[in-house]
Amino acid sequence: MSGLSVQVAKMHSMITKRFKHEIQPWLDVNERIITRQNKSDSPNKGVPENPALQCLPQAIYKAHQRYIERFLQPSIQEHTQPVVLFIVQEGETNTVDQRMLEFHLFQNHGLSVIRMSLNHVFEHVTLNEETGALFVFEEGQKREVSIVYFRAGYAPTDYPDGDHGNQWKARERLERSRATKCPSLGYHLAGTKKVQQSVARPGVLERFFNMNDPLEQAMVQSMRQSFAGLYSLGEDATKEDLNVVKDIVLSGHEGNYVLKPQREGGGYNYYGHNLAKKLRENVDTSEDGINLDQTLAEFILMERLFPPSQDAILIRGGLVEGIGKTISELGCFGSILVSYDGARTFHNEYAGFLLRTKFNGVDEGGVASGFATLSSPYLC
Numbered sequence: 001m002s003g004l005s006v007q008v009a010k011m012h013s014m015i016t017k018r019f020k021h022e023i024q025p026w027l028d029v030n031e032r033i034i035t036r037q038n039k040s041d042s043p044n045k046g047v048p049e050n051p052a053l054q055c056l057p058q059a060i061y062k063a064h065q066r067y068i069e070r071f072l073q074p075s076i077q078e079h080t081q082p083v084v085l086f087i088v089q090e091g092e093t094n095t096v097d098q099r100m101l102e103f104h105l106f107q108n109h110g111l112s113v114i115r116m117s118l119n120h121v122f123e124h125v126t127l128n129e130e131t132g133a134l135f136v137f138e139e140g141q142k143r144e145v146s147i148v149y150f151r152a153g154y155a156p157t158d159y160p161d162g163d164h165g166n167q168w169k170a171r172e173r174l175e176r177s178r179a180t181k182c183p184s185l186g187y188h189l190a191g192t193k194k195v196q197q198s199v200a201r202p203g204v205l206e207r208f209f210n211m212n213d214p215l216e217q218a219m220v221q222s223m224r225q226s227f228a229g230l231y232s233l234g235e236d237a238t239k240e241d242l243n244v245v246k247d248i249v250l251s252g253h254e255g256n257y258v259l260k261p262q263r264e265g266g267g268y269n270y271y272g273h274n275l276a277k278k279l280r281e282n283v284d285t286s287e288d289g290i291n292l293d294q295t296l297a298e299f300i301l302m303e304r305l306f307p308p309s310q311d312a313i314l315i316r317g318g319l320v321e322g323i324g325k326t327i328s329e330l331g332c333f334g335s336i337l338v339s340y341d342g343a344r345t346f347h348n349e350y351a352g353f354l355l356r357t358k359f360n361g362v363d364e365g366g367v368a369s370g371f372a373t374l375s376s377p378y379l380c
Contacts, residue, residue, distance in 0.1 A: 001367060002052035002333055003100030004374055005354045009050040012376040016046055026311070027378070047376045052333055052352025053104050059335030060084060060101075060147055061109040062347045063180045066337065067146040071133070071178060082146035085125070085136060086115045087174070089152040098151055114138055114145075118158060121170035132178035148174050149182045155263060180337075192262050193300040197230035229303030233296035242290050244301060249279050249290075258304045258363075271304075271363040309360050314373050321373070325360040330377060353377065 016023060067082065084105060086098060092115075102113040114136055116124065125136045125145070134145040152158050159167045175185055189195055199205065205223065209216040231241040248254045259270035259278060270278050282293035312326040331354045337347040358372040367374055 001354050002056055003097040006050045006053045008374045009047055009376045013047040045379050050352045055351035057104040063337050064146045082144040083112045083114050084147045085145045086113055087150045087152050088115050090117045118167040118170040122166040127173050127177050134177035134179045145179045148179050193260050197300050200227050200230045231301040233292055233299050246290055249283055258302050260300050260302055261298055326357050328355055328357045330355050
């Protein structure tokens with residue numbers, strides 16, 4: 001949603017400036033929830049600029065340059081310019097957002113993009129087993145691939161034929177190549193809730209800091225204050241994890257938690273009574289303790305967040321969906337380019353934002369799945 005978020009921010013910036021006097025009373029109402037100590041006199045009030053369409057293509061271009069330096073110099077003149085391969089879903093519906101990145105890559109950096117599903121990769125992309133070079137065949141032309149950019153491959157539905165299907169074989173071919181992957185396999189796995197839960201364990205974050213340094217110790221304590229509780233339901237479940245399950249099953253405190261699978265997008269979580277029912281069906285409690293059915297291992301139990309609400313008008317498909325209290329989730333894009341062994345960092349920067357807004361009482365939060373809408377922050 002990086003491309004669409006940029007366009008939404010531009011629209012909101014224009015509206016808040018052009019109709020400033022008309023919407024000021026509405027803005028004043030929402031600003032009252034901000035304490036005077038937190039209000040800023042900065043000239044950057046209003047909707048901030050979203051640089052995602054500059055920063056993300058720039059990062060891909062830097063990775064492309066790095067690929068040329070590593071594998072094609074000094075004979076680049078003898079080669080056709082490598083291309084960026086976008087991995088997309090069959091019947092992709094989010095093409096507008098993806099095309100914005102594609103157009104900026106060509107307009108600002110002269111890079112061509114080829115879009116393919118994993119099925120098409122299996123049929124039209126080859127791997128040089130000796131060099132690791134990846135080649136795509138399109139319209140009778142053979143082009144080397146410098147970057148594989150995954151806009152698909154995150155959900156089980158992207159591999160309908162299972163572990164031995166063409167989609168999985170295509171993914172394996174891509175991963176074995178020397179082309180730079182975005183995200184790399186490690187980052188892909190780091191985005192799963194199971195890894196997030198493991199990183200949140202006591203002592204894990206501390207491994208990456210000098211805990212003998214009072215300043216770094218304070219940094220760790222500050223970061224941990226932003227952590228939500230993440231509890232395992234698998235073989236590695238601790239006593240604390242089991243106590244949380246018992247709290248839900250026996251005490252009925254399911255409203256404080258959400259059950260999440262290892263899935264992307266909205267529509268897969270369990271809340272409230274559905275959460276309690278799911279656990280009771282797969283949990284055995286006795287005097288000896290609590291036993292979890294192995295089917296629960298694919299889920300993570302998470303402490304539920306309750307952000308402050310604001311008045312908003314939500315629009316979908318050009319029509320007003322409703323007016324009322326809403327809650328929002330802000331995420332920041334970041335781009336990082338590192339060496340294959342992680343020893344060197346060539347590029348690392350903030351790359352824009354994504355704000356999703358939904359009505360109070362709506363549990364799920366996916367935009368593509370129809371539960372939330374794209375919005376923009378307004379700096380007061």
